[in-house]
Amino acid sequence: MSPRLAKALINGLLVGGAVIAIAPLLYMVSVSFMPQGQASSLPPPVLPTHATLDNYRQLFMNAGMGRYLFNSLLISTCITVISLAFNLMAGYAFAKLEFRGRQRIFQVLLGALVIPAQVAMLPLFLLLKYMGLVNTYGAVIVPALATIFGIFLVRQYASGIPNDLMEAARIDGAGEFRIFATIVMPLLKPIMVTLAIFTFLAAWNDFMWPLIALTGQEHYTLPIALASLSREHVQDSELMMAGSVVTILPVLVLFLALQRYYLEGLLIGSVKG
Numbered sequence: 001m002s003p004r005l006a007k008a009l010i011n012g013l014l015v016g017g018a019v020i021a022i023a024p025l026l027y028m029v030s031v032s033f034m035p036q037g038q039a040s041s042l043p044p045p046v047l048p049t050h051a052t053l054d055n056y057r058q059l060f061m062n063a064g065m066g067r068y069l070f071n072s073l074l075i076s077t078c079i080t081v082i083s084l085a086f087n088l089m090a091g092y093a094f095a096k097l098e099f100r101g102r103q104r105i106f107q108v109l110l111g112a113l114v115i116p117a118q119v120a121m122l123p124l125f126l127l128l129k130y131m132g133l134v135n136t137y138g139a140v141i142v143p144a145l146a147t148i149f150g151i152f153l154v155r156q157y158a159s160g161i162p163n164d165l166m167e168a169a170r171i172d173g174a175g176e177f178r179i180f181a182t183i184v185m186p187l188l189k190p191i192m193v194t195l196a197i198f199t200f201l202a203a204w205n206d207f208m209w210p211l212i213a214l215t216g217q218e219h220y221t222l223p224i225a226l227a228s229l230s231r232e233h234v235q236d237s238e239l240m241m242a243g244s245v246v247t248i249l250p251v252l253v254l255f256l257a258l259q260r261y262y263l264e265g266l267l268i269g270s271v272k273g
Contacts, residue, residue: 036239037238059239064225134218161187173227197255
């Protein structure tokens with residue numbers, strides 16, 4: 001096979017895969033602008049005959065989608081910012097600071113990765129109940145303040161930072177916090193962005209734990225609200241597609257804005273100099 005033909009074949013496969021992946025999203029957006037009942041007609045139309053914003057108006061004016069959007073943004077942002085701070089400090093400590101039991105503690109953390117999250121949900125719920133956090137934003141935020149995966153990711157990347165940088169700063173009289181803030185954190189920027197995207201997406205898309213911990217409708221996040229809405233409007237495909245667009249759009253914008261740093265963080269260590 002000639003190089004030109006191989007290149008065309010590969011590009012064709014990539015374009016075909018992209019079309020297959022994007023087509024459902026584009027159809028979802030198209031249906032969200034259709035008048036009520038049009039998507040259920042046979043054969044189902046691909047494009048709206050008369051585009052309308054009525055579905056979005058109903059979501060925000062009658063279904064309270066604005067409140068649920070605020071809840072998701074608040075919870076996901078708090079989890080991302082706070083857990084990022086804890087994960088960065090813990091990962092750096094495991095990578096560069098010497099303290100008693102460091103390896104043992106890290107091994108226990110890695111071992112805990114194999115425990116399914118569902119196993120811990122009941123004792124975690126009871127603990128939060130005793131703390132008075134059930135049906136509050138804290139019930140979702142507190143359990144996600146740090147993650148083993150995040151600590152591991154930062155630790156692996158921070159291990160590659162030369163020790164000479166920290167030693168030189170200590171000789172100049174810099175404290176550990178100043179070393180971390182002024183020397184280490186700028187070097188951790190690629191992995192910070194990658195971890196922030198992972199954390200935000202996980203918090204935004206989480207359904208099971210908020211469903212358990214948030215018993216009041218005023219605290220619902222978008223995935224829970226969308227599931228609740230589907231039970232009330234099971235035949236209203238256009239309204240449900242509009243709700244799906246509202247749910248997907250923020251994380252899609254975030255990913256597209258930070259994809260360069262995200263890919264850089266994923267490819268760290270794949271190429272050796």
